[in-house]
Amino acid sequence: MDSRFVGITELVEAPSVAVVVDVMRAFTVAAWAFAQGAEKIVLAESLDEALALKARHPDWAALKDGPPAPGFDMVNSPGLLRSVDLRGRTVVQKTTAGTVGALAVKEASLVLCAGFVVAEATARLLRARGSDGVTFVVTGEDGRAEEDLACARYIARRVTGAGTDAAGFLRRAAGSRAAAELAEGVRQGAHPDDVALCLELDRFPFAMVATSEDSLMVLRPHAVPSLADDAPI
Numbered sequence: 001m002d003s004r005f006v007g008i009t010e011l012v013e014a015p016s017v018a019v020v021v022d023v024m025r026a027f028t029v030a031a032w033a034f035a036q037g038a039e040k041i042v043l044a045e046s047l048d049e050a051l052a053l054k055a056r057h058p059d060w061a062a063l064k065d066g067p068p069a070p071g072f073d074m075v076n077s078p079g080l081l082r083s084v085d086l087r088g089r090t091v092v093q094k095t096t097a098g099t100v101g102a103l104a105v106k107e108a109s110l111v112l113c114a115g116f117v118v119a120e121a122t123a124r125l126l127r128a129r130g131s132d133g134v135t136f137v138v139t140g141e142d143g144r145a146e147e148d149l150a151c152a153r154y155i156a157r158r159v160t161g162a163g164t165d166a167a168g169f170l171r172r173a174a175g176s177r178a179a180a181e182l183a184e185g186v187r188q189g190a191h192p193d194d195v196a197l198c199l200e201l202d203r204f205p206f207a208m209v210a211t212s213e214d215s216l217m218v219l220r221p222h223a224v225p226s227l228a229d230d231a232p233i
Ligand SMILES: O=C(O)[C@H](CS(=O)(=O)O)OP(=O)(O)O
Pocket: 022, 024, 025, 026, 027, 065, 066, 076, 095, 096, 097, 098, 099, 140, 187
């Protein structure tokens, strides 16, 4: 498999297969939202669009990064989200990096959103699809965020090679600027457990697939194929 690792601004044309990586924290949060029962996540283009969607659908739950804000129900923190009951709910998510990265590749034929918590499921889905080339969108810090690069490279290795040791990749992510900022309280809307939760390898058994639905980009959990189906097709 040919893997490319690019920042959001380096995307010139829609890749065929895109894995959009945001470890801290958008796609760790998205995975927790599904674990808490959310049916789907609508990725909003802007804060205004998120609020407009919420106004049109008052039963939806709107989520943004940074501090809490009027009109939004939740912030972009896995530690805070893990105690929220989201059964059957639609979540609208808008963050600085993760959701922007996913929307930047909305024309791709397959868009997966990922972090360490869904790494193996993501790799297995790519393996099952037999994808020749995968573009990993490293959403943080113009493509240089250590936590996203480490996760992207780990997933790429898991697609092609068995038995990749995760420890070095997780260490690299733990030493990232994002981890330090979360630990030091620089990033708002955070819980003390956020870094640890973002570094929980394979916490969830599903991948996350984004598709266009009624002109919105919608993220849903996707059960991965069983081991028996793992050979490329
Ligand atoms: O909530 C986060 O951790 C970040 C916010 S920022 O990029 O540090 O301002 O958003 P995300 O899109 O989840 O990286």
